[in-house]
Amino acid sequence: MTRVIHTGDTHIGYRQYHSPERRDDFLAAFDRVVEDAIEDEVDAVVHAGDLFHDRRPGLVDLHGTISVLRKLRRADIPFLAIVGNHESTHGQQWLDLFETLGLATRLGPSPVLVGDTAFYGLDHVPVSKRDDLEYEFEAHDAESAALVAHGLFQPFDFGDWDAEHVLTEASVDFDAMLLGDNHKPGKERVADAWVTYCGSTERASATERDDRGYNIVHFEDDVTITRRGIETRDFEFVSVTLAEGDGIDFVREAIREHDVDESVVLVSIEGEGTDVTPARVEEFALDEGALVARVTDRREIETESENHSVSFADPDDAVRKRVREMGLSEAANELDELVRASKVADSNVRDAVEEHVATRISEDTAAFDPAEADAPDEDGPETSDTAAEESDAETVSVSVRSEPADDTDAEDDSAAESPSEDSSADESRPESPPAEAVADSDSATDDANTASDESSTATDDGADGQISMEDYL
Numbered sequence: 001m002t003r004v005i006h007t008g009d010t011h012i013g014y015r016q017y018h019s020p021e022r023r024d025d026f027l028a029a030f031d032r033v034v035e036d037a038i039e040d041e042v043d044a045v046v047h048a049g050d051l052f053h054d055r056r057p058g059l060v061d062l063h064g065t066i067s068v069l070r071k072l073r074r075a076d077i078p079f080l081a082i083v084g085n086h087e088s089t090h091g092q093q094w095l096d097l098f099e100t101l102g103l104a105t106r107l108g109p110s111p112v113l114v115g116d117t118a119f120y121g122l123d124h125v126p127v128s129k130r131d132d133l134e135y136e137f138e139a140h141d142a143e144s145a146a147l148v149a150h151g152l153f154q155p156f157d158f159g160d161w162d163a164e165h166v167l168t169e170a171s172v173d174f175d176a177m178l179l180g181d182n183h184k185p186g187k188e189r190v191a192d193a194w195v196t197y198c199g200s201t202e203r204a205s206a207t208e209r210d211d212r213g214y215n216i217v218h219f220e221d222d223v224t225i226t227r228r229g230i231e232t233r234d235f236e237f238v239s240v241t242l243a244e245g246d247g248i249d250f251v252r253e254a255i256r257e258h259d260v261d262e263s264v265v266l267v268s269i270e271g272e273g274t275d276v277t278p279a280r281v282e283e284f285a286l287d288e289g290a291l292v293a294r295v296t297d298r299r300e301i302e303t304e305s306e307n308h309s310v311s312f313a314d315p316d317d318a319v320r321k322r323v324r325e326m327g328l329s330e331a332a333n334e335l336d337e338l339v340r341a342s343k344v345a346d347s348n349v350r351d352a353v354e355e356h357v358a359t360r361i362s363e364d365t366a367a368f369d370p371a372e373a374d375a376p377d378e379d380g381p382e383t384s385d386t387a388a389e390e391s392d393a394e395t396v397s398v399s400v401r402s403e404p405a406d407d408t409d410a411e412d413d414s415a416a417e418s419p420s421e422d423s424s425a426d427e428s429r430p431e432s433p434p435a436e437a438v439a440d441s442d443s444a445t446d447d448a449n450t451a452s453d454e455s456s457t458a459t460d461d462g463a464d465g466q467i468s469m470e471d472y473l
Helices: 020-040 059-074 094-100 127-132 163-169 248-256 278-287 315-324 330-341 346-363 444-460
Strands: 002-007 044-047 079-081 112-114 117-122 144-150 176-180 186-190 193-197 213-219 223-229 235-242 264-271 292-297
Touching: 002 020, 020 044, 020 059, 020 213, 044 144, 059 079, 059 094, 079 117, 127 346, 144 213, 163 176, 163 186, 163 193, 176 213, 193 223, 235 248, 248 264, 248 278, 264 278, 278 292, 330 346
Parallel strands: 002 044, 044 079, 117 144, 144 176, 176 193, 235 264, 264 292
Antiparallel strands: 002 213, 112 117, 186 193, 213 223
């Protein structure tokens, strides 16, 4: 029998809500998984990708991760892992460094035996390159075999990679696929094998309301998968429905009904009522002891004045409305969502944009035709629902220019993946995976603040700066 912990999507280094305490939380959650592995004396810890939130993790995050992995080494428990989309670099991976240090084993097409089970790995592969995969794996003589992979697989929600195709085309018969990328846990029976997501170990977005945890997988006569939760920082979701005449005092009373001390407090306001300033709500929650407070006011407050006012409670929403008025093409709208509101790490945005553009060109160049702009006073859909007419152009030339990001831990989510995650923005991306699957991410404003905060930190304190694999080597 072989018994392993299946974990993933730890997103170490994610300074969610540009909070240093939240950054510490992500490393602490990974540490709890390792402590459980040592206490339970499992045969291995199997990590399904996105160990780090960014391909350029800070030195503090690297040192912290190494310290945690050393605990496993001292307990003689192997750490088997693959590379996810958030941490992937063009050359050598951080996982290769940990392997050099004797702290990890990078899984690939060759079997790694743990007990009587052979483990294989399949790093995250962009959609545009999956058709070239042959799923060739070296043979094994173990009693069981498992493939560890990172991506959004069917038959799960938002899947764009067919797990059944992988299992049937693979040169090895797998008893299980241990997956990462989707932050929601789940399991399905596919082609006589168990296909399972372990979920993330910390909440990377406001949509991840269930408890966080990991899988315990037993390989014996059959594969048995159980789930165990871990203790993480409390998220308090406060939903307030205001009646006519209700205002800030009503919202405050709703917050008092929750234990917000040291919690992330996400307030959602609906109904009627008077105008409520998000800043006043956030200030009250912080005074009550909250670590972080965010407010989403879903009401449409009518004003008698024709003058336009600007509120920075949700700048991302203001940008969306302006983008709708510009008459951008379907592809341009998708790129706007990918760059501005997704969970793609800042350092990965260029690759994600190039991949998306290449895919769109290969599918249909009509997606680059301008769409009809929305009237400035209309609340149209976030992206055009009208298909562009067929283009007669035989050649489409697209140039993508991306300014290099500062050395920051700023977001990417999803979650590639994904997914904007600040509660003051939409809770999930339109027509895109959750984060994670997305690592979700903060809103565009939080990302900008994170970049600014951490750039200053790197300048003031070299020990907390970021470092690339190329710089390290």
